[in-house]
Amino acid sequence: MTDQLRPGVLFDVDGTLADTNYLHTIAWSRALRDAGEWAPMNAIHRLIGMGGDQLVPELLGHSSPNATEARPGRYKELMGDVRIYPGAHDLLWRIHDEGVAVVLATSAPQGELAPLLELLAADAAIDATTTADDVGSSKPSPEVFLSAMRVGNIDPERAFAVGDSIWDIQSARAAGIGCVGVETGGFSQHELGEAGALRVYRDVQEMLDQILTGPLRSLIG
Numbered sequence: 219m220t221d222q223l224r225p226g227v228l229f230d231v232d233g234t235l236a237d238t239n240y241l242h243t244i245a246w247s248r249a250l251r252d253a254g255e256w257a258p259m260n261a262i263h264r265l266i267g268m269g270g271d272q273l274v275p276e277l278l279g280h281s282s283p284n285a286t287e288a289r290p291g292r293y294k295e296l297m298g299d300v301r302i303y304p305g306a307h308d309l310l311w312r313i314h315d316e317g318v319a320v321v322l323a324t325s326a327p328q329g330e331l332a333p334l335l336e337l338l339a340a341d342a343a344i345d346a347t348t349t350a351d352d353v354g355s356s357k358p359s360p361e362v363f364l365s366a367m368r369v370g371n372i373d374p375e376r377a378f379a380v381g382d383s384i385w386d387i388q389s390a391r392a393a394g395i396g397c398v399g400v401e402t403g404g405f406s407q408h409e410l411g412e413a414g415a416l417r418v419y420r421d422v423q424e425m426l427d428q429i430l431t432g433p434l435r436s437l438i439g
Contacts, residue, residue: 228370267385321369376436400419
């Protein structure tokens with residue numbers, strides 16, 4: 219069974235491959251207002267990367283079903299502004315071409331991942347996906363990455379995650395794997411490094427440019 223397991227890279231999507239974190243911040247801000255709640259946008263942004271099941275209680279100190287229900291509609295209003303980061307498409311294909319499995323592991327629901335997949339235009343390079351719909355607890359719980367390794371048939375001893383937030387790093391470490399950080403989600407190199415990132419890149423383009431000198435080299439060949 220072990221011989222059938224593959225090396226793999228587990229990618230967060232929002233803030234890592236797609237420039238969406240600030241859109242999510244605005245969506246949550248509007249959804250909270252719809253629900254008669256309020257929190258400053260800087261506080262909201264610091265929690266983007268968590269699933270909504272954990273973000274709202276962490277932010278407000280209590281749950282807000284009305285805000286949670288309003289958020290998808292508010293985010294949908296902003297999806298026309300979504301952009302894929304330069305290098306994201308090519309990085310997924312480069313990893314795939316090296317014989318390493320590519321799995322997307324996101325706290326977003328499947329309905330929000332689908333349009334991002336269309337923009338990435340790399341379906342044939344992606345071996346599997348795991349979304350919030352597939353797990354009972356979102357990041358920083360390890361469940362998203364554990365599920366991603368199961369569906370992708372990934373060997374945990376030959377895997378790492380790529381993410382933009384401290385929540386990705388905490389989730390990966392709890393799942394028993396390392397995590398490479400990118401600064402595009404709004405967390406700094408220092409913060410990601412302090413959280414335990416294996417290495418921190420400016421963005422996925424820099425990761426691609428330095429692919430043979432970074433952690434991925436251990437999975438190739």
